[in-house]
Amino acid sequence: MNVGVFGRTVELDAGRVAVSEAELRAQVGEYVAGDRRTFDVSVALPDGFVGDVMAEMRAIPYGETRTYGELADALDTAPVAVGQACGKNPVPLVVPCHRVVGAESLGGYSAGDGPALKRRLIEHERNAGD
Structure with a gap:
């Protein structure tokens, strides 16, 4: 399924989350509006290394990298x-890979339009308390 995030399109595998598409869209909307810091969904992590990395990403707190x-x-x-x-x-977004950055650069991002959206998501989270 595709969701709009700050004017970009992010593809999410709705089959990996244990909520309806409508609920997932609602939670993404709340996140974009600044009213949600975590997603209240169970995610079926892939087996193996990708799932291990995703588990580590899920542990990164909102607003941190x-x-x-x-x-x-x-x-x-x-x-x-x-x-x-x-x-x-x-x-992506639900499991916050945008919070993983390079040591000396922003790094890549596979969602939306890439690093530009990653930068916007990081800024959004860092400025949420302002």
Whole structure:
């Protein structure tokens, strides 16, 4: 399913979440409006390494970021492998891969229009309390 986020389209695999598409759209809308910091949905994580990386991403608090290297250290792997797994996240935004950044750059983003949306999501979360 596709959802609108800050004028961009983000594709979410609705089959990975345990809520209706209408409920998921409502929660995305609340997030964009600044009224929601977490998604109240159960996510079926893929088996294997991608699922392991997604579990680490889910633990990153709203408004904070972690580097690919920090996640790699936690998973005893390489930052490049973490980045590749982030790109396979079937539910970006719900599992916040936008909160994973490079040590010296923003890094990539597979949703919307890529890094521009990633930057907007990070700014949105950092400014939510203002």
